[in-house]
Amino acid sequence: MICEAAALAEGGAGVRFDWAPAGGEGKGFVVRHDGAARAFVNRCPHLGVELDWQPGEFFEETGLYLICSTHGAIFDPSTGLCVAGPCRGARLEAIAVEERQGRILIHDDCPAPARGGGSGEQP
Numbered sequence: 001m002i003c004e005a006a007a008l009a010e011g012g013a014g015v016r017f018d019w020a021p022a023g024g025e026g027k028g029f030v031v032r033h034d035g036a037a038r039a040f041v042n043r044c045p046h047l048g049v050e051l052d053w054q055p056g057e058f059f060e061e062t063g064l065y066l067i068c069s070t071h072g073a074i075f076d077p078s079t080g081l082c083v084a085g086p087c088r089g090a091r092l093e094a095i096a097v098e099e100r101q102g103r104i105l106i107h108d109d110c111p112a113p114a115r116g117g118g119s120g121e122q123p
Ligand code: FES
Pocket: 044, 045, 046, 047, 048, 049, 068, 069, 070, 071, 072, 073, 085, 086, 087
């Protein structure tokens, strides 16, 4: 379990977690957008740094888009697609997340959630 589902407010602070399915020291994060939990690897496709400007702060001021604190890339929280900034067209790497019985669960053996609204999967 990553956290209680109630800990994720729509467009609010996210929750960071360790994410290193292939070893190493990776981080992931989960936020709530459009009522659903969305989880991604905490790694900007531009330079590979973590996104949050303060731990858990992933949304820009409107609460509608994720933002990279380093150079301001803007990401669609539904798909992880970068819609503005230096890595436009790239995607955050999605992590399969499940909300069940009031809890946010991550299973590293689950396939990533289906993507929609884009031009296809990024390599
Ligand atoms: S490192 Fe994220 S936009 Fe440059």
